[in-house]
Amino acid sequence: MISLITFLLPLFFTFNIIPMQDQSKKTLTAGEVVERIKTNVNCNWRKETVDTYKSGNAQSEITGIATTFMATLKVLKEAKIQGCNMIITHEPTFYNHLDDKNPLKNDPVQLAKLRFIEENNMVVFRFHDHWHETQPDGIYLGVIDAFGWKHYQQGEEPIFKIPTTNVSKLAKDIADKFKTNTVRVVGDPTMKVTTVGMVLGAAGSNSQIAMLNEKEIEVAIVGESREWETVEYVRDANELGMSKALIVMGHADSEEAGMVYCAEWLKGFVKEVPVKFIAAGNPLWGVE
Numbered sequence: 001m002i003s004l005i006t007f008l009l010p011l012f013f014t015f016n017i018i019p020m021q022d023q024s025k026k027t028l029t030a031g032e033v034v035e036r037i038k039t040n041v042n043c044n045w046r047k048e049t050v051d052t053y054k055s056g057n058a059q060s061e062i063t064g065i066a067t068t069f070m071a072t073l074k075v076l077k078e079a080k081i082q083g084c085n086m087i088i089t090h091e092p093t094f095y096n097h098l099d100d101k102n103p104l105k106n107d108p109v110q111l112a113k114l115r116f117i118e119e120n121n122m123v124v125f126r127f128h129d130h131w132h133e134t135q136p137d138g139i140y141l142g143v144i145d146a147f148g149w150k151h152y153q154q155g156e157e158p159i160f161k162i163p164t165t166n167v168s169k170l171a172k173d174i175a176d177k178f179k180t181n182t183v184r185v186v187g188d189p190t191m192k193v194t195t196v197g198m199v200l201g202a203a204g205s206n207s208q209i210a211m212l213n214e215k216e217i218e219v220a221i222v223g224e225s226r227e228w229e230t231v232e233y234v235r236d237a238n239e240l241g242m243s244k245a246l247i248v249m250g251h252a253d254s255e256e257a258g259m260v261y262c263a264e265w266l267k268g269f270v271k272e273v274p275v276k277f278i279a280a281g282n283p284l285w286g287v288e
Helices: 002-014 030-040 073-081 108-119 129-133 138-147 167-177 205-212 230-239 251-267
Strands: 053-055 065-068 086-089 123-126 159-166 184-186 192-199 219-222 245-248 275-277
Touching: 030 123, 053 108, 065 073, 065 251, 073 086, 073 108, 086 251, 129 138, 138 192, 138 251, 159 167, 167 184, 167 192, 167 219, 167 245, 184 230, 192 205, 205 219, 205 230, 230 245, 251 275
Parallel strands: 065 086, 065 275, 086 123, 192 219, 219 245
Antiparallel strands: 053 123, 159 192, 184 245
């Protein structure tokens, strides 16, 4: 027996007969996640885009992914608790569209947020331009699903033929669905409504007014609007006797469901780590 072991031992090392490593423990990097995102959107990836790393880099090893509308400090803390060190956020992390840290480089709030991110080795990657540009738009897909309006949609555009209601009831239904008291309305509350258009987020007055100019559109549901642009346009339209109204949901409520959908979309091609959605929520509250 001893002689047999003595004979086989050199062969064991000669042919590298060693236990196989557990392949399920292969690491996943942020760069691999981003490359898969680029592969799975159906639009060309821009050279000039805000969809870049806001912290961390492509080599960072990922333990879990959290999608969110906004990478607030509270979201970052919850991501840490849930074991997610990569946050894919739709909107900026550092208080301006380009995430330029220089204007607030000595600000205590920004410095504290940066310190938390760095101390916890977090990767923050923005996914805004290309989530809107992939077709169908990922944000709209999630929001239309949250409304339950897919069967009301007219073609590919975010225009909906809904059961007849009025402006007040429609606004109340939206407020109830999104559990908020910050929905705001311009227009006659008793006006009958059958055809509604969506212009989510902060698309700007040109897009909002263009939607309202669609012949059949009675109400435009928007995320946010400068009060001296679309708001006043609708007020003047009402003065002219036109049946037009504006429902302002708030930016967060108008887009967050799109990042719920983003988490489900990512799960289709990211299998190595957990993928979760973490709500940032509507930051505003209204006086009862």
